[in-house]
Amino acid sequence: MEITGLIEDVRVKVKEWRSKGLSVGFVPTMGFLHEGHESLIVKAAAENDKVVVSDFVNPIQFGVNEDLASYPRDIEADKRLCEAAGADLIFHPIPETMYAPDFSTFVEAQHVSAELCGKSRPTHFRGVCTVVCKLFHIVMPDRAYFGQKDAQQLAVIRRMVRDLDMDIEIVGCPIIREADGLAKSSRNTYLNEEERQAALVLSKAVFYGEEMIKNGIVEADTVLTEMRRMIEAEPLAKIDYVEMVNADSIEKIEKAEGNVLIAVAVWIGTTRLIDNFIIEV
Numbered sequence: 001m002e003i004t005g006l007i008e009d010v011r012v013k014v015k016e017w018r019s020k021g022l023s024v025g026f027v028p029t030m031g032f033l034h035e036g037h038e039s040l041i042v043k044a045a046a047e048n049d050k051v052v053v054s055d056f057v058n059p060i061q062f063g064v065n066e067d068l069a070s071y072p073r074d075i076e077a078d079k080r081l082c083e084a085a086g087a088d089l090i091f092h093p094i095p096e097t098m099y100a101p102d103f104s105t106f107v108e109a110q111h112v113s114a115e116l117c118g119k120s121r122p123t124h125f126r127g128v129c130t131v132v133c134k135l136f137h138i139v140m141p142d143r144a145y146f147g148q149k150d151a152q153q154l155a156v157i158r159r160m161v162r163d164l165d166m167d168i169e170i171v172g173c174p175i176i177r178e179a180d181g182l183a184k185s186s187r188n189t190y191l192n193e194e195e196r197q198a199a200l201v202l203s204k205a206v207f208y209g210e211e212m213i214k215n216g217i218v219e220a221d222t223v224l225t226e227m228r229r230m231i232e233a234e235p236l237a238k239i240d241y242v243e244m245v246n247a248d249s250i251e252k253i254e255k256a257e258g259n260v261l262i263a264v265a266v267w268i269g270t271t272r273l274i275d276n277f278i279i280e281v
């Protein structure tokens with residue numbers, strides 16, 4: 001496995017693979033990799049001849065008061081995980097490589113970015129789309145792998161790829177959870193012991209909502225009220241949102257019908273965590 005910070009190195013390597021007729025899978029990450037990322041790399045390695053992983057904390061997807069400076073980083077551990085999972089190349093640029101001082105071109109998937117995380121993080125998806133678009137142009141993969149934990153991000157990327165005619169297959173992969181249900185996230189490392197316990201309220205609410213829908217309760221109001229009640233019972237939890245939307249358009253729906261996404265974002269102390277489930281009704 002190789003690692004480089006240079007765009008040109010990635011291009012040369014991918015061209016070499018392509019000239020031999022090899023397929024390329026791509027896993028974009030912000031590093032501090034865990035089993036969730038590992039599952040994406042393993043899947044990419046199973047479905048492609050070569051796998052590129054990007055490891056880049058993208059400054060333009062963080063708001064001014066967000067955790068860019070404190071976002072966890074550990075490139076040595078990332079290298080070990082990537083190699084064991086079957087990656088061939090890590091792209092680990094510095095911000096200056098990705099953004100010229102006068103960088104001024106952005107990609108925005110408008111409507112699909114408006115609800116859920118887009119409300120409290122208004123510039124977040126513009127930053128995600130812009131960096132993913134740049135990374136796609138650098139790597140030129142056949143397939144790119146994203147976790148369903150960031151369900152809105154997945155919908156936003158699919159929309160960008162569709163709208164801009166990018167010839168890349170977007171592969172959504174299931175949420176990977178801790179044994180007690182907490183969705184794996186690099187941000188879980190911010191939680192102290194008491195908060196880690198309190199954070200279980202997200203997965204509990206998500207599982208409860210899923211069970212209600214499976215039992216035929218389809219009114220958003222009923223499902224969401226019960227889920228909110230459950231989260232509000234946890235003293236350390238503060239709800240950002242608990243919503244039911246169409247999983248493709250991210251538009252609010254009043255009744256569970258079609259491809260349904262129930263998504264939650266909850267502050268546990270100073271850490272904002274997300275979780276969700278998708279169900280075809």
Ligand code: PAF
Nearest residue numbers: 028029030058128131150
């Ligand atoms: O999901 C992430 O880690 C990031 O949003 C992504 C897709 C790597 C873009 O920076």
